[in-house]
Amino acid sequence: GENVEQHPSTLSVQEGDSAVIKCTYSDSASNYFPWYKQELGKRPQLIIDIRSNVGEKKDQRIAVTLNKTAKHFSLHITETQPEDSAVYFCAAGRNQGGKLIFGQGTELSVKP
């Protein structure tokens, strides 16, 4: 069945450094790849997403890259800040409105 693997499970960086989280997916029909940020006790919030017709997308300090051939995608956060500390989830889905399968999550800690 569909599966999304996410690494690392925990990541600790110094404020100002970059953070990279990687995901691989198994369903070759997947064409939508969102990233969610979940702070403690809160709902997941969409921070960026990418569709399969592009290889990279940026939004200020956040970028996502996609390699469809290798079936992997990554989240890049530059100039990290303590408020970036949270759990980040990648997900993969097919077709507009299809179900999303989530990765296991990465707990990011940004130390001041």
Next chain:
Amino acid sequence: SAVISQKPSRDICQRGTSLTIQCQVDSQVTMMFWYRQQPGQSLTLIATANQGSEATYESGFVIDKFPISRPNLTFSTLTVSNMSPEDSSIYLCSVTGTRSYGYTFGSGTRLTVV
């Protein structure tokens, strides 16, 4: 994006009882989903709530345990039946609309079974 009202926000229930969780959206959405998130874990899809027909369940989840209703395009319920402590978790609804790939989550229901 859609605004979701999910109720209750939390509950403590006795084992063997059932709890129904409601998800109300402020606009018509095409797809509604129910997820479970156990403490410190990822989100696991329980089922897709289909309007006017039976929900589509993922492997490991069955209708007798998690009956779902979706009478219209803005409302769905998930019932957790015959609860045991293993059902203690956060349950979240998620929706997506017709014109966007974006998916929005409800605020979640924190369920504790004692």
